[in-house]
C-alpha cells in the first residue's frame with residue numbers, strides 16, 4: 001500500500017542534510033497515521049489508548065523544532081536574504097502545532113483524517129518553500145568551492 005506521505009519527486013531538494021530531515025518528518029507523519037488508524041475506534045476517554053498518539057504528536061513537534069533550528073543555523077551560515085520571513089514561517093508552524101497539541105491533550109480537539117491532511121499540507125508547503133533556501137546554499141557552496149580551488153591552484 002502507498003504511504004500516506006510519499007516523500008520524493010519535487011520534494012527532494014538536493015541538499016542531503018535538509019532532505020534527510022524532511023524524509024524523517026514524512027516518516028513520523030506516516031507513523032502518526034498508522035497509530036491513528038489503530039486507535040480511532042477506541043474510546044477517547046481511556047487515556048491509555050491515547051498515549052501512543054500523544055507520544056507521536058510530541059515526537060513530530062520535537063523533530064520539527066530541531067529541523068527548523070538546524071535550517072535557521074544553515075540560513076545564518078549562508079546569509080540567506082529571506083531569513084526573517086523563513087524563520088517567521090517556522091515560528092508560525094510551531095505555534096500552530098503547539099496549540100493543536102495542547103487542544104488535543106485537553107480533549108478539545110480530536111485527531112482525525114482532516115487534521116492529518118492539514119499536517120501533511122503544512123509539511124509539503126514547508127518543504128517546497130525550502131527549495132529557494134537549498135538553491136541559495138548550493139550556489140554559495142559552489143562559489144566557495146570554486147574560489148578555494150582557484151586559490152589553491154597553480
Ligand SMILES: [Fe+2]
Nearest residue numbers: 071126127130
Ligand atoms: Fe525544511
